[in-house]
Amino acid sequence: MGSKNEILRTLKPAHPRLILDGDAVARVRHIVRADPHAGRWYAALRSEAEALLEQPPSEYEIPDGRRLLSVSRRVKERVRTLALVYRLDGERRYCERVWDEVAAAAGFVDWNPSHFLDTAEMTHALALAYDWLYDRWDEGQREVMCQAMITHGLEPALEVYRGGGWWSQAENNWNQVCNGGIGMGALAIADEQPGLAAEILHHAIRSLPRAMGYYAPDGAGTEGVTYWDYGTRYNIVFLSALETALGTDYGLSEIEGFDLSGGYQMYMSGADRMAFDFGDCGLRRMSTAQHFWMGRRYGRPEYSGFRYSELAHPERNGGVLDLLWFDDGGRDVDMSSLPLDRHYRKAECMSMRSAWNDPDALVLAVQAGQNRDGAHRHLDLGSYIVEALGERWIIDCGVERETYQRHRNQRQRWEFYRVRAEGHNTLVINPDEGPDQDLDAFAAIEPQIEAGRSDAQIDLSQPYAGRARSVRRTLSMVERAYVTVVDEVHADAPVEVWSFLHTEAEVTLSEDCTEATLHQNGKQVSVRIEGPDGARFQVMDARPLPTSPDPEVQARNEGRRKLAIHLRDVSDLRLALRIDPVWEEYDRVK
Numbered sequence: 001m002g003s004k005n006e007i008l009r010t011l012k013p014a015h016p017r018l019i020l021d022g023d024a025v026a027r028v029r030h031i032v033r034a035d036p037h038a039g040r041w042y043a044a045l046r047s048e049a050e051a052l053l054e055q056p057p058s059e060y061e062i063p064d065g066r067r068l069l070s071v072s073r074r075v076k077e078r079v080r081t082l083a084l085v086y087r088l089d090g091e092r093r094y095c096e097r098v099w100d101e102v103a104a105a106a107g108f109v110d111w112n113p114s115h116f117l118d119t120a121e122m123t124h125a126l127a128l129a130y131d132w133l134y135d136r137w138d139e140g141q142r143e144v145m146c147q148a149m150i151t152h153g154l155e156p157a158l159e160v161y162r163g164g165g166w167w168s169q170a171e172n173n174w175n176q177v178c179n180g181g182i183g184m185g186a187l188a189i190a191d192e193q194p195g196l197a198a199e200i201l202h203h204a205i206r207s208l209p210r211a212m213g214y215y216a217p218d219g220a221g222t223e224g225v226t227y228w229d230y231g232t233r234y235n236i237v238f239l240s241a242l243e244t245a246l247g248t249d250y251g252l253s254e255i256e257g258f259d260l261s262g263g264y265q266m267y268m269s270g271a272d273r274m275a276f277d278f279g280d281c282g283l284r285r286m287s288t289a290q291h292f293w294m295g296r297r298y299g300r301p302e303y304s305g306f307r308y309s310e311l312a313h314p315e316r317n318g319g320v321l322d323l324l325w326f327d328d329g330g331r332d333v334d335m336s337s338l339p340l341d342r343h344y345r346k347a348e349c350m351s352m353r354s355a356w357n358d359p360d361a362l363v364l365a366v367q368a369g370q371n372r373d374g375a376h377r378h379l380d381l382g383s384y385i386v387e388a389l390g391e392r393w394i395i396d397c398g399v400e401r402e403t404y405q406r407h408r409n410q411r412q413r414w415e416f417y418r419v420r421a422e423g424h425n426t427l428v429i430n431p432d433e434g435p436d437q438d439l440d441a442f443a444a445i446e447p448q449i450e451a452g453r454s455d456a457q458i459d460l461s462q463p464y465a466g467r468a469r470s471v472r473r474t475l476s477m478v479e480r481a482y483v484t485v486v487d488e489v490h491a492d493a494p495v496e497v498w499s500f501l502h503t504e505a506e507v508t509l510s511e512d513c514t515e516a517t518l519h520q521n522g523k524q525v526s527v528r529i530e531g532p533d534g535a536r537f538q539v540m541d542a543r544p545l546p547t548s549p550d551p552e553v554q555a556r557n558e559g560r561r562k563l564a565i566h567l568r569d570v571s572d573l574r575l576a577l578r579i580d581p582v583w584e585e586y587d588r589v590k
Contacts, residue, residue, distance in 0.1 A: 120181030219260030305330025
């Protein structure tokens, strides 16, 4: 990239130029006619647009005392849907409804720059309205939108850039969303405000690699698969807009690891594509519109196929970006040709499975990496998730929504059960009221993959520093048929050790409590203690230990329980578990 004065040298003079360029409308019309699934998606979008005609414009509200974000997102989704339907169908009422929405947002007192995601997403919304329907607005309407983007979006962003504000230096999704949303605003009004737009774009293009660098070397996000979706979506929206508006993304799409990141959701989701919801990830189905963009951009048909096969289901509909980035080049891709195991370095997560394209596959997912308290990570190093027989047997408890409300509850993240190690499928050593893993600890996975066995070996000594001299966990998939978990703990003085497995299955214990049978939807999984002698299972509620913090405002985990092993006064421990799907029983009831 040259100087900021050269950034706009190749600016496309006409509108629309943000993702939806002059050829896009004809292309989408053809796709909608030619592909039966795309036709269904568009019909759903048109129905949504019809329903929006009856809805009042959004109003300024900060329901949780901190965020305007829900309003910004609603405005963005409404604008995007209505504007695309108008461009394809040409009915003026859709355009008029867009104006009602953006005129209301332009009149807000601000776009809540104290929580800048709100500002960025709203700037993105008005940029699309301004650009996609530019030839339908009169001068007065354009001036209203342009001035709102400047006053409420670009000028506050410029203060952040010039002052080295935190999100411009960040390495997480805030960087991608804020740079992406603000960058869209700059591209939209670059004709009217070339100096301001050029400076904004200069800063955004230099800032974005800080976050994109975290995809190296293997493509994983460090905040989990659903935050990968959020950050990468805005990242790619901006890259796509740079290409359509300027003819270049200044090499951003070539940053190491970014081309590989389309596989991250594929590997870090289960046989039914539900997310491995470590950290603050939501439990939802994986695949996103950016898989289409990445599949075409990088020549990776498996990415496009992953998205296309998801949206081919008659109950699932694609959105605006799916139509704009549509790529059916992976429609017939053979997923079984992909490796069964994948280790992501730096993010330090790993998955192993018995097969692709088998809804009953045995799948093991492992979480290590950096605790990074406050960055959507939990104290969950060494935790894991197990699926088999079409069910998730060993679960992550998921997001604790109260961690997003700490301006109200005044609690530390690590005080909440779902964030603590005891709320995951890992070890707790010498429990007390403080954090039960070191807040800044890092643990790497050493993968060992050979015929008949795949291992994830994790040195957990750092997370449990001060509690034990060394801690090592090895999680294995053996013969693609069962899972083993082996923990080795060595301490200079006797310690108390807990091992937990969370589940939604019903549990029955053998008479000697060394074997637990999990029951779910007529299927079974066996969990057996293979050592040491004297170790026994107990079934506990999924709630804090008596020594732990127990905030009144936190999720109570109804319908969940945990298998626990409690060992006292141990200095040298080797705890071994074997987890077996009961295939014979499944074959009988299937």
